[in-house]
Amino acid sequence: MAARKAIYLGTFAHCKTLQELEICPNGAIGVDEMGVIAFVDRHVKDTSGLEFRPGWEDAEIVAASESSFFFPGFIDTHIHASQYPNAGIFGNSTLLDWLNIYTFPLEGSFTSLSKASRIYNRVVSRTLSHGTTTATYHATIHVPATNLLADICKQKGQRAFVGRVCMDRMSPDYYRDENPETAVRDSRACIEHVRSIDPKFELITPVITPRFAPSCSEASLRGLGELHEETGVPCQTHISENKSEVALVKELFPKAKSYTHVYDDCGLLTSKMILAHAVYLSEEERALIKTRDAKISHCPASNTALTSGAARIRDLLDRGITVGLGTDVSGGYSPSILEEARQAMLVSRHVAMQDGDGAKLSTEEVLYLATRGGARVVGLEDKIGGFEVGMDWDAQMVRLGTVSGDGQGDLDTGLVELFGGEDWSECVAKWLYTGDDRNTVAVWVKGRLVHQVATYRP
Numbered sequence: 001m002a003a004r005k006a007i008y009l010g011t012f013a014h015c016k017t018l019q020e021l022e023i024c025p026n027g028a029i030g031v032d033e034m035g036v037i038a039f040v041d042r043h044v045k046d047t048s049g050l051e052f053r054p055g056w057e058d059a060e061i062v063a064a065s066e067s068s069f070f071f072p073g074f075i076d077t078h079i080h081a082s083q084y085p086n087a088g089i090f091g092n093s094t095l096l097d098w099l100n101i102y103t104f105p106l107e108g109s110f111t112s113l114s115k116a117s118r119i120y121n122r123v124v125s126r127t128l129s130h131g132t133t134t135a136t137y138h139a140t141i142h143v144p145a146t147n148l149l150a151d152i153c154k155q156k157g158q159r160a161f162v163g164r165v166c167m168d169r170m171s172p173d174y175y176r177d178e179n180p181e182t183a184v185r186d187s188r189a190c191i192e193h194v195r196s197i198d199p200k201f202e203l204i205t206p207v208i209t210p211r212f213a214p215s216c217s218e219a220s221l222r223g224l225g226e227l228h229e230e231t232g233v234p235c236q237t238h239i240s241e242n243k244s245e246v247a248l249v250k251e252l253f254p255k256a257k258s259y260t261h262v263y264d265d266c267g268l269l270t271s272k273m274i275l276a277h278a279v280y281l282s283e284e285e286r287a288l289i290k291t292r293d294a295k296i297s298h299c300p301a302s303n304t305a306l307t308s309g310a311a312r313i314r315d316l317l318d319r320g321i322t323v324g325l326g327t328d329v330s331g332g333y334s335p336s337i338l339e340e341a342r343q344a345m346l347v348s349r350h351v352a353m354q355d356g357d358g359a360k361l362s363t364e365e366v367l368y369l370a371t372r373g374g375a376r377v378v379g380l381e382d383k384i385g386g387f388e389v390g391m392d393w394d395a396q397m398v399r400l401g402t403v404s405g406d407g408q409g410d411l412d413t414g415l416v417e418l419f420g421g422e423d424w425s426e427c428v429a430k431w432l433y434t435g436d437d438r439n440t441v442a443v444w445v446k447g448r449l450v451h452q453v454a455t456y457r458p
């Protein structure tokens with residue numbers, strides 16, 4: 001809960017639609033004690049006399065400087081919190097050997113709660129510092145460590161979906177569920193823990209997490225599908241990321257019509273399912289995903305790093321399928337959704353070189369995926385992702401660097417350097433393509449200040 005009402009003054013930018021980025025240079029956004037946006041003024045004439053809003057005379061004033069603006073917090077729809085120490089470590093591996101060489105040994109070590117605490121505290125702080133106000137996490141199979149991740153998100157104020165990973169086959173002996181029943185039982189325990197710390201799932205939501213079809217028996221997928229139906233708790237998994245994985249699923253589920261049908265047959269392909277990657281979906285699978293209204297997390301950095309492939313995002317969007325962005329740390333090397341948005345744009349250019357210019361994603365589109373798209377993926381499109389009355393104040397203040405007449409630039413704002421001739425849409429583009437966490441000077445979730453850089457002064 002925010003300590004007091006606040007008015008955020010200055011430039012704000014947010015995506016109205018996939019194609020339209022609205023930028024208001026003289027804005028004022030009022031946020032009430034609950035962290036909810038009460039008003040949005042697009043053209044404030046005089047910011048010196050703040051009596052322009054009766055009832056808001058006592059509000060805290062948070063003003064963005066001339067080279068700063070407010071932007072909605074980012075939504076990371078797919079990140080493995082437990083893999084954070086491996087960010088950047090993947091060599092030349094591809095998915096199935098990467099799991100065995102790098103990933104299972106690290107995740108398996110989360111029997112140690114002190115290790116889990118060190119890593120989870122770090123990843124939550126780090127993602128917040130990159131403007132991620134909502135993250136959908138995969139944890140590990142361990143109940144105490146997964147519950148700890150939920151506790152840490154709550155304590156640090158990050159909106160989070162926290163998933164206890166289920167895997168009862170094709171996994172090492174030291175890191176697997178004993179049987180389908182324990183996979184369901186332990187998932188239920190994590191759901192109950194979140195219920196105990198956040199009964200209405202206002203900040204933290206549990207998420208049922210079968211790792212992916214190859215590491216789950218049909219019985220465990222069915223059990224998790226039943227748990228999904230019983231509790232209404234959302235689900236997440238991986239799908240069709242890599243060609244060898246797709247072939248393996250065909251071998252392991254010979255009766256299923258497709259990889260997507262494996263999840264559908266077990267009651268997991270619903271509007272509350274987040275499917276990460278979706279690189280090699282057939283026409284029929286894409287149609288089925290659209291029919292079920294399941295959501296897609298696009299993870300371009302990971303898809304490139306693990307040589308998985310290039311997802312056809314334009315095609316998914318044209319079909320009306322909901323898409324957001326996922327860092328997929330540590331398949332992806334960066335915890336930054338800004339970096340992921342850049343990668344989404346770049347990968348779309350490679351797709352365009354094969355499929356034609358229509359595949360290109362624009363600056364506006366990747367920023368939409370990073371915010372409004374992600375909000376729809378996690379089912380919170382009425383609450384987060386933009387600046388509208390009634391939405392929560394999940395936001396970041398972005399500060400850009402300026403170069404003065406003597407050619408000297410700001411040191412603490414990284415590579416984004418304004419020379420004075422840029423209009424606001426060019427400023428936002430410069431931030432997207434050259435910015436980093438040095439530009440994210442303050443971050444709020446539900447009106448609570450959850451991150452600030454040392455030089456930030458409200």
Ligand SMILES: Nc1nc2[nH]cnc2c(=O)[nH]1
Nearest residue numbers: 080211212238302328331
């Ligand atoms: N990128 C990625 N793909 C997976 N498929 C199954 N597990 C994983 C994982 O941890 N990362």
Ligand SMILES: [Zn+2]
Nearest residue numbers: 238276328331
């Ligand atoms: Zn993943």
